[in-house]
Amino acid sequence: MNNSREKKLKKKIGDNTKKIIGTLIIALMILIVSIISDMFPEQVNNYIESDLNIPVNETNAITVSTLESTVVTSDSELKIYYFDVGQADSELIIADDKVMLIDAGNAEDGSNLAKYIKALGVKKIDYLVGTHAHEDHIGGMEQIVKSFDIGMIYMPDVSTTTRTYENLLEAISKKGLGVSSVEIGDTIPVGSGVCTVMNVRNDEQDDLNDTSICLHFVYGENKFLFMGDASENMEKEIEWPEVDVLKVGHHGSSTSSSEDFLSQTKPKVAIISCGVNNTYGHPNEDALKRLENIGAEIYRTDKDGTILLTSNGSTYNIQTIKTNIDGNESTSNKSENTVEDEENKAA
Ligand SMILES: [Zn+2]
Secondary structure, eight states, rough: HHHHHHHHHHHHHHHHHHHHHHHHHHHHHHHHHHHHHHHHHOOOOOOOOTTOOOOOTTOOOOOOOOOGOOSSSTTTOOOEEEOOOSOOOOOOETHHHHHEOOOOOOOHHHHHHHHHHHTOOOOOOEEEEEESOHHHHTTHHHHHHHSSSEEEOOOOOOOOOOHHHHHHHHHHHHTTTBBBOOOTOOOEEEETTTEEEEEEOOOOOGGGGGGGGGEOOOOOOOEEEEOOOOOOHHTTTSSOOOSEEOOGGGGGTTTTOOOHHHHHHSSSSSOOOOOTOOOOSSSSSHHHHHHTTTOOOOEHHHHOOOOOEESSSSOOEEEEEOOOOOOTOOOOTTTGGGHHHHHHHEE
């Protein structure tokens, strides 16, 4: 009996020793893995080059210590599409599980834009912002309203009598929705990010451009400005924060992106939405110079196509992709391939 108990006891001790050694080995392996991963920090996302042979630019990937980030967790994700919609404007923010669309291009872009956004897996646009009532910003919005489940719609409280504007209002009301106006300082949470209204004018202006809703979006350590078509008139009214990425006001026009505004915002990246050989001469040479002088890396939808920014809240990366959303582009029927092309690339 005693012998058998002793054996059992020995066996038990033997088992326990094995367990302890096993645990120690696992702990040692975890330690080694963590040391190795510290030595080789996670690489900035590398994107596969598109079939257009547009080199993916990684020089502007900026690393900020994740320790400072309190809002965004490591598995958060931000995507901002600065769509190539020709001589027009449209930007899509996908922040975690929330979606904001700022402007929707010309009327001719609406259907391609809706198709493209659907192919990204977006079912609901939580926040739809028409920066101002010009056709190159709200033209495609009627189609967007018809195509998606929509949360809130924001526009300046300034109406026009254009057919585009009236069609949009009709589509909105047919869906049982309404348009809300915003005031300076209003905040809109988008996922774990926050959008703040920096400037807007809700009364009649000589130029509708100067009613533009200007948005400051902060996601973790990354900061963005979306200026609509605001001119220097709106720029000089308030103080601006420093940002990483500026969606340049009014397609790079001479009357926007003033020196004073740029010296406050100090954008590292400037994105200009404009059409190839547009009749307005956008972007203006002097405006480009001012952006260069502040040290901003400039992207243009007429040259680079759609610009896609991705971020985990600390590190962001920019790539350019071909999307063929611009409905004004007369060449063949290439818009038919748009969505499929992008899906293939994403796969
Ligand atoms: Zn415009």
